[in-house]
Amino acid sequence: MSFLKHTPQFAKQDAIAILNDLYDIQATADALPSERDQNFRMSTPSKECFVLKIANALDDPALLDCQNQAMLHLNRQVTFCPKVVTNRNGEFISEIQSPTGATHKVRLVTYLPGVPMGSVQRRSSGLFEDLGRCVGEMDRAMTDFDHPAARRDFYWDLAKGLQIVKEYHPLIPNAHLRELIEKFAGYFEQSVTPLLPDLRKSVIHNDANDYNVILGGNGDLYTRNQRVVGIIDFGDMVFSHTVGNLAIAIAYAILDQSDPLRVAAHMIKGYHRPFALTQAEIAVLYPMVCMRLCMSACIAAHQLKERPDNEYLMISQMPIQRTLPRLTEIHPRFAETAFRQACDLSPLPHAQTICKWLDRNRITAASLLDIDLRTAPLKIFDLSVASSLVSGNPEKNKESHLTKKLWEKMQAAGVSVAIGRYNEARLIQTRFIGNIDSPTAEHRTVHIGMDVFAQPGATVYTPLAGKVYAFSNNEGSQNYGPVIILQHTTDSGDSFYTLYGNLSLDTLEGLTAGKSIAAGQQIGRIGSADENGNRTPHLHFQIITDLLDKDCDFPGVVRASEQHLWKLFSPDPNLVIGIPQDRFPAPDPSTSDTLAARRKYIGRNLSIGYRNPIKMMRGWRQYLFDDTGRRYLDAYNNVPHVGHCHPKVVAAASRQMSVLNTNTRYLHDFINRYAKRLCDTLPAPLSVCFFVNSASEGNELALRLARAYTGQRDMIVLEVAYHGHTTSLIDISPYKHNGPGGKGAPSWVHTAPIPDLYRGLYRSDDLQAALKYAGHIDDIIRELQDNGMGLAGFIAETCPSVAGQIFLPKGYLSAVYRRVHKAGGLCIADEVQTGYGRIGTHFYAFEAENLVPDIVVLGKPIGNGHPISAVITSPEIAEAFDNGMEFFSTFGGNAVSCAAGLAVLDAVIEENLQSNALKAGKRMLAGMIPFIDRFPIVGDVRGSGLFLGVELVRDRETLEPAREEADFIVNRMRDAGVLLGTDGPFENVIKIRPPMPFNESNAEFLVANMERILTEDFLV
């Protein structure tokens, strides 16, 4: 406190004079933030930079000398430490007088250019490893450094942490935080204090907080090649436990990080390489990290008591208050295991011993049930994400739906027992729908026990001798219900546990902790659904090598991102059960195996989305699920228009598939009914349908119709258009024929400028833009006529998608249609992307312009994933096409396709998806349009309904496309669980085009994530 009264008060001009007088250096001065002393950044004309440090009048000169000596010592061995500069007399410390007569010590050190880590929001894993490396190199260098001033009694010394916390924690006003800290201090005292004498000690920096770590690097957008260029401010140096230095650096680096353990593990990996941690240091590291944050909270509470108006102190504590509760959820021994793994040490040594012992004793272990599971006929269930036994609809997985399916399977296989697999990612035990705040947050999905499905009441025996350790009735859905934990001991004295969950209630009667149970002795019975947490009757059996003080709350299902660690705490129960391995199906290929096979067997120019490809296993409404059960919000796929795996569409198609699926040369009512329903959605005279299998085929057929009707060949298309992948569609798709590998337009294709009001020839400020763009069609027609040629037609998407989610200027299409008709051509509306209510305001986008095209092509969404395309035209054009040559498509219009198509139409209408699209789209636009003012990179936000684009530019004047940045955002959004894509001629337009059930809260979630990523300094 009294220090603050002695803070130096020099002006910039004084700093300039001091530098000149003492060091003979001419420079300009900028004040740097500091509370108890004064620091100025001094820049010379030759661009050299220094920090002039004017110490508090009360600062101990010996401590200043200690800091100087430490920096000089470090400079001989590391690159990231400031250099100390001598004054004109060759001294490291000078003295000056303040106007009030106080004496201040002055030092000069080199300035390390970079930015403090605290001001950098996005930090790569490489950065954390680099920070760990620097701290490790620093600690290695300091092993042979000492200074009497460092051996001080200092309240920021972690070695005094427990004392500080005990003294000040009662001052913490937040009762919950206070309790956490008390609990934590108790653990520290009991488990860490005894280990402290074994730790190495040295003089440490003691404050590598994120404002004392200076970062450099640039270039690559994904990592910015972030690295540590400086660790500064040696003012807190103290002789203490060496590992404390790393603990402090970790404590600050993990604040507000979503996965603190991962961050810490990266830092430890980096540290351990130059300066190996001892096993004892690894054991105390996590508690020390938490202790530092507890200390900080306690010291702040103490300081706040003295200076209650210090708002800064309160604000700076917020990250600690947010992070500490999350850290206390991680058991220190779990953290230790992760840290040992980061150091390439055997992560959980006693687990290995236990597994070896279990393996040796496997033969003698008794069976869990009356029948011997090693030999009895069994069914092994697949309950994984892609299991056909599981529904995408969570309601359908509830009792008694799943049980019915499982019993039927067992009956069909003629078995009385079935197995649910260990290490299987599942959706059935996960709350995976309904968390609106974060629909894509990671849930626990990986099952780390083994399920033994059998009739309720079946007797359960313990395979191994042991004693009752804990038991409980864990009520609640997806819980263990009645559960018992037995403790066992190996020959070498290692304890481990077996867990028996989902038992019958009466199993718990008369149980006492400590009761001995012999191998093969009955311990209970399998519970029924009404007593076991409403689950299919089964025994959940799990081995546990360390209970982590969780007892009956030990998890049976864990997060996929921590699966590698949990497998050590709960090894494969089959070590005890002993079912021959060959009775289990081969595991599914991993994501990397699937990627390798794809690269080998599938043409390389079929691209794969995202830098980190996703192995997608299941879809449900607007969500997709990967092989780990992670949920993604699909904001990109328009084909599953009414939602992935819409039950009505699936049911209609599969019902018809089991009845009849043949070609259209026989009469069938579905094709007629579907055609009529489609025509009913369209204006007259569009009343004749043709069915094919893909939009490419649809557009190809539309071309033939236009040519048959007009007797002409030439077509007008828009720049950057895409209409399909066949040869003649590549010809009418400038996006392809003018893109990589393309050979340009053939002579019969005439390309008009894309009417893009943002970056096109005429822009939004030009009121005549629509007519001016239409004037280019006049030019093309004139040229054709001058050459004595006719026009077959004009084809365009009503809102060009591949061109970058473009909305054409009002009046443009009607002006073009008039001109084309006058020239004898037909107008084809490619409504493949925009049809069926997507733009929210209208069922078809052309309706917004009051147009009636001559031919409408529908595709993708109309089958919700079933390959259907429809071409609808007038009787007159259809008749002209009926010129003697038969039209036939083997699959087009078959009864299964029509059943699916009818169900999609029903769902769009019954579920009001068009108005949903309008609402959700409005919500997104309202959230994203302000981005234009807030983020220079966001040039334009446009669209309607669930058909939106966000165009990114590096320069608002030149409109230089920000292609890499768009790709970066899309990949970062993917990491956040939101699927998007890019499009446009420069791939700089983020395309938002979700399945139509995408709702307003999904819209908010998307906007919030995009805002977060745009705010990250990477893009600023």
Ligand SMILES: Cc1ncc(COP(=O)(O)O)c(C=O)c1O
């Ligand atoms: C506007 C448009 N038309 C036609 C097609 C071709 O569709 P398909 O791949 O189903 O043949 C696409 C495909 O992306 C498209 O976007």
